[in-house]
Amino acid sequence: MGSNRMNERVDVQLDALTGLRAAQPRPEPAPADLSGDGKTFYLETFGCQMNVHDSEKVAGVLLGRGYQQVETIDAAKLVLYNTCSIREKAAQKIYSRLGAYRKYAGEEKIIGVLGCVAQQEGEEIFERSPWVRLVCGSASYSKLPDLVAELEAGNRRVMGLDKDTDATFETEITRRDNPFRAYLTIIEGCDKACSYCVVPFTRGPERSRASALVLAEVRRLADAGYSEVQLLGQTVNSYSDPSSKKMTFAELLVAVAAVHGIRRVRFTTSHPRDFGRDIVEAIDSVPQLCDHVHLPVQSGSTRILREMLRTYTREEYLEKIAMIREARRPISVTSDIIVGFPGETEEDVEETLSLLDAAQYDGVFAFQYSPRPNTSAQHMPDAIPEEEKGRRLARVMDRQREIQRARNEALVGQTFEVLVDGASRREGQWSGRCSSNRILNFTSPRENLLGEYVPVRVSSSSPNCLVGEHAI
Numbered sequence: 001m002g003s004n005r006m007n008e009r010v011d012v013q014l015d016a017l018t019g020l021r022a023a024q025p026r027p028e029p030a031p032a033d034l035s036g037d038g039k040t041f042y043l044e045t046f047g048c049q050m051n052v053h054d055s056e057k058v059a060g061v062l063l064g065r066g067y068q069q070v071e072t073i074d075a076a077k078l079v080l081y082n083t084c085s086i087r088e089k090a091a092q093k094i095y096s097r098l099g100a101y102r103k104y105a106g107e108e109k110i111i112g113v114l115g116c117v118a119q120q121e122g123e124e125i126f127e128r129s130p131w132v133r134l135v136c137g138s139a140s141y142s143k144l145p146d147l148v149a150e151l152e153a154g155n156r157r158v159m160g161l162d163k164d165t166d167a168t169f170e171t172e173i174t175r176r177d178n179p180f181r182a183y184l185t186i187i188e189g190c191d192k193a194c195s196y197c198v199v200p201f202t203r204g205p206e207r208s209r210a211s212a213l214v215l216a217e218v219r220r221l222a223d224a225g226y227s228e229v230q231l232l233g234q235t236v237n238s239y240s241d242p243s244s245k246k247m248t249f250a251e252l253l254v255a256v257a258a259v260h261g262i263r264r265v266r267f268t269t270s271h272p273r274d275f276g277r278d279i280v281e282a283i284d285s286v287p288q289l290c291d292h293v294h295l296p297v298q299s300g301s302t303r304i305l306r307e308m309l310r311t312y313t314r315e316e317y318l319e320k321i322a323m324i325r326e327a328r329r330p331i332s333v334t335s336d337i338i339v340g341f342p343g344e345t346e347e348d349v350e351e352t353l354s355l356l357d358a359a360q361y362d363g364v365f366a367f368q369y370s371p372r373p374n375t376s377a378q379h380m381p382d383a384i385p386e387e388e389k390g391r392r393l394a395r396v397m398d399r400q401r402e403i404q405r406a407r408n409e410a411l412v413g414q415t416f417e418v419l420v421d422g423a424s425r426r427e428g429q430w431s432g433r434c435s436s437n438r439i440l441n442f443t444s445p446r447e448n449l450l451g452e453y454v455p456v457r458v459s460s461s462s463p464n465c466l467v468g469e470h471a472i
Ligand code: SAM
Pocket: 048, 086, 087, 196, 197, 198, 199, 234, 235, 269, 270, 271, 296, 298, 336, 337, 338, 367, 368, 369, 370, 371, 372
């Protein structure tokens, strides 16, 4: 999806889904029985970290109701599909996937669609894929336990699509899939109105969780053995504590980092408008706060930024970058870029390329603009042809690759602390992430390193990763 994987954006198996066709005849769904034993579910996730974490919470809701998670559709009574609609391709492929599920319609399985496509398409999903029995949008997850209860009571079709929800998605149990990093949503929805973006429509208005609830969850995570947490929100730094404590985002970061047992705190995604000096000062003074900021710019052209309703100019954005670069410890910065926004000229593209030079990012996710329903950019004139978007994307990625090549080369010889999260099949080969979120593959004579923090000396580099040796 992006030009590298510094941040885990997970478009799970999207490509594998191409070519699946939605079938035409529309059979009535067969009765499904969710009572009694054998309550099993299969859950597949598409999209960003927010979706991955939503799925963890959905799994928690179901486990709390006595369900068992299974690895295959065949073994499941309830088949759930957590969807992403940020770009058109992702949304289209979901209908293809639903076409593939049709063959299960007569097998007493309940098929459900969750997430952003569910929120966006609503009843249309029942129309196009009548074998679907549950539709629950990403702004309505707090209703999910009730919806599941309705299914269990034998209701044929249930739907949760509230848009005005004040509630955040709180669960008693969250089934966390990543053994090394715990995700934690602190703010849901988005109140910005970027002209290209579907998120405010699919995830609803901004709702922050009370700081005490966030801290209580972090304590539980630390007690459960997690040492790294990642705070999530579409605009995580727009966090606004609804409780009387009125903690700022920077104060919350410091408080989370102070929880006993927590060694690393990450946060994503930050919106440039709300990114203040206090966040940099917090990172500078609290070692547990990771030295990485994901600060999407979207375009290097002030004219395009205005059309995108991003609320900052190129110069204002670069001032934020300068502020980050002035920190006492180096802070890695990554970004998102959209190419081919309507009306984008050759000069605008040049401005984006020169912004890459000026910002010196450590990683970039670059995307071709995709018109989305309900957004104000959807019908803007001067659409850029797909082929040209592809060329612009390649130019951005090529330039960024060279920047990363040079930046990573400069790290050779340095030693970083790595949280080991992967073992290669080859003996003695490990991988993990630095505080800066860079991936470091390394060799070590030691065994059983998974989950350990170890010092690694960088011996060579490529644009997307570092290679090194355990510095024993
Ligand atoms: N809230 C984050 C922010 O403001 O940067 C980003 C959330 S969005 C899930 C992740 C990225 O998808 C955006 O930063 C943007 O680059 C990209 N994106 C969003 N809408 C898009 C669209 N219509 N076409 C192409 N890329 C899009």
